[in-house]
Amino acid sequence: PVVKYLADYKAPTHKIETVDLEFHLDDTQTQVFSKMKITPVNGNTLELNGEELKLKSVKVNGEEFSNYKEENEILTLTGLPSEAFTLEIHNEINPKANTALDGLYKSGGMFCSQNEPEGFRRITYFIDRPDNLSVFTTKIIADKKDYPFLLSNGNLIESGDLEDGKHFAVWNDPFAKPAYLYALVAGDLAVIEDTFKTKSGRDVKLQVFVDKGNEEKSHHAMESLKKSMKWDEKRFRLEYDLDIYMIVAVDSFNMGAMENKGLNIFNSAYVLASKETAEDRNFFGIESVVGHEYFHNWTGNRVTCRDWFQLTLKEGLTVFRDQEFSADLNSRSVCRINDVRNLKAAQFPEDAGPQSHPIQPKSYIEMNNFYTMTIYEKGAEVIRMYHTLLGEEGFQRGMDKYFELYDGQAVTTADFTHAMSVANDNYDFSQFRRWYDQAGTPVLDITTKYDEAAKEFTLTVNQSTPATPGQPTKEPFHMPFLLGLLDSAGNDMTLALKNRDDQNDLDRGLLHIKADTETFVFANVNERPVASLNRNFSAPVVLRSDLTDEDFVFLMANDNDDFNRYEAGQALALKNIHAMLKDENHQVDELFIKAWGSILNDNNIDEEFKAVCLSLPSMIDVAATIDIPNYRAIHEAKDKLFKLLANTYKLELASIYNDLSTERPFKVDAKAMGERKLRGFVLACLSTVEEHKELARECFKYATNMTDMMNSLSVMVNENLPGCQESLKEFYDKFKDQTLVMQKWLSVQASSCDDTTFDKVQELMKDEVFDMNVPNLVSALIGSFARNKVQFNHESGRGMKFIAEMIRKVDAINPQSASRLAGAFNDYRKMPADLKEIAKAELTAIVESDKTSKNVYEKLSKTLN
Numbered sequence: 001p002v003v004k005y006l007a008d009y010k011a012p013t014h015k016i017e018t019v020d021l022e023f024h025l026d027d028t029q030t031q032v033f034s035k036m037k038i039t040p041v042n043g044n045t046l047e048l049n050g051e052e053l054k055l056k057s058v059k060v061n062g063e064e065f066s067n068y069k070e071e072n073e074i075l076t077l078t079g080l081p082s083e084a085f086t087l088e089i090h091n092e093i094n095p096k097a098n099t100a101l102d103g104l105y106k107s108g109g110m111f112c113s114q115n116e117p118e119g120f121r122r123i124t125y126f127i128d129r130p131d132n133l134s135v136f137t138t139k140i141i142a143d144k145k146d147y148p149f150l151l152s153n154g155n156l157i158e159s160g161d162l163e164d165g166k167h168f169a170v171w172n173d174p175f176a177k178p179a180y181l182y183a184l185v186a187g188d189l190a191v192i193e194d195t196f197k198t199k200s201g202r203d204v205k206l207q208v209f210v211d212k213g214n215e216e217k218s219h220h221a222m223e224s225l226k227k228s229m230k231w232d233e234k235r236f237r238l239e240y241d242l243d244i245y246m247i248v249a250v251d252s253f254n255m256g257a258m259e260n261k262g263l264n265i266f267n268s269a270y271v272l273a274s275k276e277t278a279e280d281r282n283f284f285g286i287e288s289v290v291g292h293e294y295f296h297n298w299t300g301n302r303v304t305c306r307d308w309f310q311l312t313l314k315e316g317l318t319v320f321r322d323q324e325f326s327a328d329l330n331s332r333s334v335c336r337i338n339d340v341r342n343l344k345a346a347q348f349p350e351d352a353g354p355q356s357h358p359i360q361p362k363s364y365i366e367m368n369n370f371y372t373m374t375i376y377e378k379g380a381e382v383i384r385m386y387h388t389l390l391g392e393e394g395f396q397r398g399m400d401k402y403f404e405l406y407d408g409q410a411v412t413t414a415d416f417t418h419a420m421s422v423a424n425d426n427y428d429f430s431q432f433r434r435w436y437d438q439a440g441t442p443v444l445d446i447t448t449k450y451d452e453a454a455k456e457f458t459l460t461v462n463q464s465t466p467a468t469p470g471q472p473t474k475e476p477f478h479m480p481f482l483l484g485l486l487d488s489a490g491n492d493m494t495l496a497l498k499n500r501d502d503q504n505d506l507d508r509g510l511l512h513i514k515a516d517t518e519t520f521v522f523a524n525v526n527e528r529p530v531a532s533l534n535r536n537f538s539a540p541v542v543l544r545s546d547l548t549d550e551d552f553v554f555l556m557a558n559d560n561d562d563f564n565r566y567e568a569g570q571a572l573a574l575k576n577i578h579a580m581l582k583d584e585n586h587q588v589d590e591l592f593i594k595a596w597g598s599i600l601n602d603n604n605i606d607e608e609f610k611a612v613c614l615s616l617p618s619m620i621d622v623a624a625t626i627d628i629p630n631y632r633a634i635h636e637a638k639d640k641l642f643k644l645l646a647n648t649y650k651l652e653l654a655s656i657y658n659d660l661s662t663e664r665p666f667k668v669d670a671k672a673m674g675e676r677k678l679r680g681f682v683l684a685c686l687s688t689v690e691e692h693k694e695l696a697r698e699c700f701k702y703a704t705n706m707t708d709m710m711n712s713l714s715v716m717v718n719e720n721l722p723g724c725q726e727s728l729k730e731f732y733d734k735f736k737d738q739t740l741v742m743q744k745w746l747s748v749q750a751s752s753c754d755d756t757t758f759d760k761v762q763e764l765m766k767d768e769v770f771d772m773n774v775p776n777l778v779s780a781l782i783g784s785f786a787r788n789k790v791q792f793n794h795e796s797g798r799g800m801k802f803i804a805e806m807i808r809k810v811d812a813i814n815p816q817s818a819s820r821l822a823g824a825f826n827d828y829r830k831m832p833a834d835l836k837e838i839a840k841a842e843l844t845a846i847v848e849s850d851k852t853s854k855n856v857y858e859k860l861s862k863t864l865n
């Protein structure tokens with residue numbers, strides 16, 4: 001397969017100024033007519049991308065043209081005019097056969113498209129790269145009965161009836177855009193409508209299209225859209241620019257959602273929600289994804305990427321924006337904790353494994369493999385660091401400058417840095433730029449010393465970054481490090497640095513870490529302080545410090561930074577789990593048990609924050625610190641600790657459970673969701689206590705919303721509690737016609753660590769609710785099993801052999817879906833020898849097969865290397 005390099009970037013030879021498209025929709029033989037106005041920039045040879053297309057005819061300036069050849073998915077036209085010309089192409093495509101869901105395809109009875117990053121070339125021949133910005137006009141012709149709605153980007157300018165039961169619609173998008181933002185939808189849909197008045201007084205028509213019968217489940221998405229529009233005006237002063245904004249929900253989709261200009265297409269999982277069918281995390285996810293796609297209108301669409309190596313320019317920035325949106329609308333502390341939990345659970349392992357890459361990669365084989373946690377979530381952390389360094393005002397000045405300089409253009413991450421710098425007195429980001437180029441999670445080793453006589457506190461910070469594929473050595477990063485020194489009453493001391501000039505950010509507690517080793521000496525420190533380090537997770541690093549258990553207990557109770565209150569509890573829990581892994585007779589630290597109990601019994605902490613603070617570190621958090629993790633042992637150690645805590649505090653837990661079980665109206669706000677979250681957590685605790693084994697079944701029977709239902713169902717499945725099988729059956733009978741709910745049912749069963757899970761998954765694959773062609777279902781059943789560390793790494797090797805077989809099967813249908821499953825093998829280098837042997841044989845066979853897609857090839861060849 002061909003490797004593409006950032007260093008090889010060359011500007012396009014031509015510009016497609018406008019393109020008029022005409023579609024004659026048909027399941028297997030859709031006709032596409034494209035008429036492009038093209039300006040030559042450099043030379044008279046034009047290369048157009050085209051994949052899986054049947055070429056019918058080519059005309060230049062109205063005349064048949066035959067000076068072309070088609071090779072390696074490129075249509076090369078030579079001897080073209082050196083002045084502006086028109087190029088007309090007619091080709092045919094087969095949407096029904098498109099199971100890869102890339103380009104134009106069918107989801108249920110509907111036609112829909114997905115063009116990012118390189119799907120448009122599967123619709124027609126084009127300069128399919130983000131630095132070619134064109135004005136698109138689209139005429140869609142289709143059967144009126146089957147496809148009453150015909151949609152594309154921009155404004156509807158004409159529509160009408162045709163012969164033979166057909167009709168047409170013409171859409172024009174006045175904003176020049178790259179082909180990846182192009183969209184087309186045709187279907188027999190239901191729609192809900194609303195309007196939004198922008199800050200300058202324009203009315204924008206809002207529409208959410210869903211399958212008929214799902215209208216009632218689309219209101220939360222509509223409300224989320226209006227909140228997003230309002231928030232972007234208030235926080236970023238950004239107003240929507242078209243007169244219409246449409247969202248379409250589809251069941252077959254490769255990712256969460258897509259920000260096509262004025263016509264977002266969403267995975268139905270991020271649109272549909274009712275209290276009976278969606279969990280709180282789904283309501284939260286819908287708000288955040290609707291926000292994310294909306295925010296792309298400015299960060300992605302108005303200012304786009306020059307090439308796909310710049311993907312984090314739009315994705316890191318837009319994730320930062322959606323995180324801030326969620327934080328402004330919900331609990332800021334809990335949002336930050338959850339964002340970091342997510343980063344540590346998924347991005348840190350990615351950065352420590354075979355797929356590790358900088359947020360701006362230097363090469364790729366298949367771009368679809370680079371929609372990663374690193375580009376998105378670490379990318380957002382990098383944006384957050386600009387924000388921490390410059391403060392909210394300075395950051396906003398930088399954003400204003402970014403739009404002033406680059407609106408309507410395709411630019412690079414260096415351009416973003418430039419805007420941030422010039423808007424802030426030419427702030428020096430030269431060392432900071434290493435975050436774009438170097439992969440791997442930096443480690444900070446911190447030692448502290450208090451000199452009572454001199455009243456000085458010394459903090460020594462040593463940074464190092466492990467080698468990653470292709471990057472054996474690293475240069476130090478510039479990172480913002482937020483710090484507090486707490487006195488014995490838990491108050492933040494006033495900070496004064498003795499040995500350094502960079503005092504200016506000290507009132508914010510901000511230190512700049514730049515060198516491999518930095519020493520900070522604080523003066524006038526009247527008692528030994530407890531240091532609260534890297535507050536709010538200001539730098540995305542692994543922190544190792546000499547803080548004592550007593551310090552962590554103190555921080556859990558007193559830190560003024562909520563993130564570090566949470567983090568201190570995690571650090572203590574982790575220490576205990578490690579000790580239990582070393583010695584199965586280890587007595588859990590009394591200090592930790594007490595501190596956990598104090599949080600549980602603290603009435604001044606809100607429910608959701610309490611639930612996250614009491615949660616134990618994930619299996620991945622524990623495994624991250626072990627060379628060759630034994631997942632079964634980790635699971636058992638965590639389980640033992642959890643049971644100990646639950647049994648120690650069973651009376652208090654039961655009383656909290658009862659308090660939270662009194663009848664209350666169902667609301668989707670932070671308070672109500674927090675209460676349900678804590679109730680679910682407490683239920684999980686109590687279910688491990690002998691006298692409360694029936695509680696989960698009770699909760700399930702009387703549940704009036706999906707959150708309570710899934711909380712109780714997953715506890716029953718994981719602990720194999722009484723009532724589990726009846727509950728699974730009742731759930732199935734009630735929801736078998738609702739695929740989104742069935743995804744939960746499949747996932748909860750495939751995630752159980754129990755050894756019966758393997759056979760269960762084989763059986764579930766035969767169930768009529770499962771369909772290998774739908775990525776959500778593949779992810780819910782096979783993906784959940786692949787992420788089930790205990791069962792994937794089963795001593796017999798059966799778990800990984802099964803996933804290898806599934807990768808092959810799914811790859812023949814949908815390479816993007818298969819490539820995601822292949823991520824299960826990222827732990828390859830950390831496997832015990834016998835499992836590694838099995839994995840090697842399986843992966844080698846896949847990599848060597850000529851049937852393997854480039855998506856899977858790229859992932860697994862890196863894994864084996």
Ligand code: HT7
Nearest residue numbers: 114116117254255256257258371
């Ligand atoms: N910008 C989108 C990225 C994307 C995608 C979306 C749906 C299906 C396939 C896709 N490939 C890439 C999603 C986003 O970040 O908003």
Ligand code: ZN
Nearest residue numbers: 292296315318
């Ligand atoms: Zn995005």
